Amino acid sequence: MLLAVTGVLWAWGVDRVDDIGKVIGVVAALLGLPPLVVTAFRLRWGTSAPGGVSLAEAVDLLAEATRRQWEAESRVRRLNDPYPLPVAWNAAGPDVTEDWRLLRTFAEQAPGGPSNDRCHWVDGSEGLSGSGKDIEDVFLQRIPTRRLVVLGEPGSGKTMLLIRLLLALLRPDYRESGGPAPFLFALASFDPTRQDLRTWMTQQLVQEHPELRAPVEGIGTGSGPRDGSVARALVESGRVIPLFDGLDEVPRAFRTHVLQAVNEAFSSHEPLVLSSRTTEYGQTRVPAWDAPAVRLNGVAGIVLQPLGVEEVIKYLARDAGDGHGASTGRWSRVANVLRDDPHSPLAKVLSTPLGLFLARTIYNPRLGESTGAVPHPDDLLFIDRSSRNTVEAHLFRVFVPAAYRPHPFHPCPWSLRQAERYLTFLARHLQSKLAGRPHLAWWQISASFRNRHLILAPGVAGLLISLLAGLLLGWPALGGGVLVVALLCASTVVGTLFSPVYEYSGPNTRIGWLPNPFVAVGAVCGLAAGLALGLPFGLRNAVTTGLAAALVGGLAGGLSANVPTTSAVDSPRDLLAADRRAFIGLWSTGALTAGPVFGYGTRPWLGALCGLAFGTLLATGGALWWRYSVARLLLAARGRLPWRLMHFLNDAHVHRGVLRRVGTVYQFRHLTLQRYLAHPEHPSGERAAGAQRSP
Incomplete structure (x- = not known):
């Protein structure tokens, strides 16, 4: 040169x-x-510059930001519209949970004694059954250790229940100033073979809340990014109550390592919540022929139950505005089929919050739409209903066209073909370039190209x-x-x-x-x-x-x-x-x-x-x-992404319901949707994700 x-x-x-x-x-x-x-x-990674904050101030800021974020996200997801779904649960079996006498012992021997009142403890796991708002009482009072595993079938409402619990824990009548704050962690991005759990939690906090890179008042920065930051100190001091969502989204080969990492990072009296599909959680704990079984220490468990047929019919009809004008009787023929065979594949799909969300988005008119411009629910009677997979595949296939149909209040500057192409690229980007992780972060778009x-x-x-x-x-x-x-x-x-x-x-x-x-x-x-x-x-x-x-x-x-x-x-x-x-x-x-x-x-x-x-x-x-900027322009020139990418992502989140926002990153509304868009022939995505992240 x-x-x-x-x-x-x-x-x-x-x-x-x-x-x-x-x-x-x-x-x-x-x-x-x-x-x-x-x-x-x-x-x-932070310095010893002036302006450090105390942990009490930092955890209050985190709690307030988390509360605002998930309250706004609940409105966008319409979790309470037209009314909260009455998700119910029963206690999990003894093969999932700890012996109840051990739970009481763990809580009584915790430093400083139990974190809740003994008089509210139930006598056994059978006392954990409930529905709706009971989840906060189950976690806070009934379980001695405040450690809970939430199990359920795909789309059964596990994440929705965790969001409700998170918002309940942030209410002023429970949480005191400076007290621990709950935080939702998506386990799909955790690789236990390469990362320490607490370090990964710190990274997730910083990724969603960059202000947590600030130094802690009175603590030096040490020699690396892990020392001295507010995020790291919050995790290490136990001021973050982790709600681990989606153990089943971790490749099967890594799930046992995840449970072991949680056991090593948190003692049996530290509160936490973990969610997983029932079958995948059972497979996680099956030991290899030459290895001991791994189970989560000190936990109680609940299993979410499917919604009843009458609850499904009532919810869909109410969301359609049944009894008001042209929407009256919109779901009547489907309701008759569901009542005749409540165990059919169609009934099983619609008995989950995910299935209900897809159905209402596709077949119910939104504000300002005419019923004639929306597909009729009777279309469900003429599709392949031989299995649950075929019904789900149909709903996923028509969901994006329904989300991007013309709307009088929110006109879409992209055609349906363009939107499908952009979303498919983003899903494949997450699956292939980012090892199936759920976080759609703008600064990782450049991973599509070499330096x-x-x-x-x-x-x-x-x-x-x-x-x-x-x-x-x-x-x-x-x-x-x-x-x-x-x-x-x-x-x-x-x-x-x-x-x-x-x-x-x-x-x-x-x-x-x-x-x-x-x-x-x-x-x-x-x-x-x-x-x-x-x-x-x-x-x-x-x-x-x-x-x-x-x-x-x-x-x-x-x-x-x-x-x-x-x-x-x-x-x-x-x-x-x-x-x-x-x-x-x-x-x-x-x-x-x-x-x-x-x-x-x-x-x-x-x-x-x-x-x-x-x-x-x-x-x-x-x-x-x-x-x-360079990556976005190159991809837009190739037709893979829109020129105004951030506008497209915001529209897909706020007006279309295809994406959800978690802090400063986006995610697809459901990881199954991400995997379906990336690999329609393998919507579970298990083989692809596992292959790319295998040791």
Whole structure:
């Protein structure tokens, strides 16, 4: 690269050896800065800067953010519209739960004694049966250890029940200020063979609430991203009550490891909830011929029951507005079939909250829709109803067309064909590129491309622009454009290679100046690099270059792309905007600082080029917005994603019900829907997910 720069400068008339040496020294010093930039990027994980928060304040902020999030999500999911489904449950069998006498012993021997009143404990597991709002009493009072396993068939309402329990635990009449806060963790993204459970929980907290990267008041940051952050401290101090959702969504080979990880991370008196499909949980605990059985310690269990036929009919008719105008009797023929055979595959599918959600979305008119524009429920009588799988496959197949049918209040800017293509790509992206994980995060869209493709794409565009400029303005303009593109690509390569683009760190919230020892280290290393690289071209040039490199090195050591903050980022759009501002701030600071420094005493255009290159290096290494933007444009040009991706995701969440939002990431409404869209021929997705994440 130095030879190329020398040749270009010589062609432009810089023919004095002293000038060329000075230029080479400056560029060489610039290329010697990446190790210093790595020092600056280490600060992404938090520092001992002022502004730390106490754990009591942090857990209250987390509880409030969680409550707002899930209350809003409950409205979007229409969990209470037209009324909450009366999901009921019975106690699980002894093969699932701990012996009741042991549960009482565990609770009585816990440090500080039981966490609830003994007088509310039931005498045995048979006292756990209930329905609806009873779940909070079951968890808080009836179970001595407050450790619960929720089992049920696919789509039986396990996640819905966990959301209701979470909101109940956040009510002021239960939770005191500074007390533990519940948090819903989707186990589908946990790989127990590669991750520690508490570290993974910390990552999930930070991913959904980036403000939890802030340092804890009075705690140092240690030597890595796990030490000193609010998220880690909340997990380690027991201020987060984990609600683990979807053990069955973990590949079968890993489920036993998950149970073992939970046993190792939490003692038998620490409260938690875990949900799973009944069959998959039973298979998890079956030991191999040469291994002992693994079961969750200190837990009681309940099994969700299917809804009754009359409950299903009443709910669907009420949601359709039965008794009001043209909707009267809309479900009458289907109701007769269900009453005649309450154990038919159709009845089994509709007896689950998931089946009811699909049916009401497809066959019931929404506000502003006419009944004539909506498919009639009688269509269910003419499909293949030979098995539960065929009925579910039909509902999944017609769900997306129903979600994107024309609506008078929420017009859709995409055609049904486009929406299906975009959703299919996103589902396959999660299944193939992200190992079946449920989190649809905007900064992981770039996983569809290799780093070199992300760098070459804007480089090719820059070369085309340079060629056009050369044709219009003359060939010297082409040479200048090529030089600029080469510098930008080189800076982007270095920034990409040294940037900590890890799932833990994620996007940035803001930038700032953080005084720390790395400022002095960066300045000293920059001075040494500048002197060494400039010395062959004269002492005066070496001193000039060394001082310039020292200034820029100090900047690299003190500038942080992620100043910890306690201000919440409420949505994926907010996080994208914050990371974009961080990118612009890093680029501007680097360019405006390094440009004048390197341009002093040489030529202005050289300072401009150096500032441009250094600003690009800082920005590409310290923010993820550019990766997302390049990947989004490439995928949109190929027709795989819309040009306005965030608008599409928000519409799919708020108006279509295809996606749900968890913190700053999206998920498909149900993991089965994600797997169906990715692999219609294998809607369970078990083989694909297991194959990609096998050890």
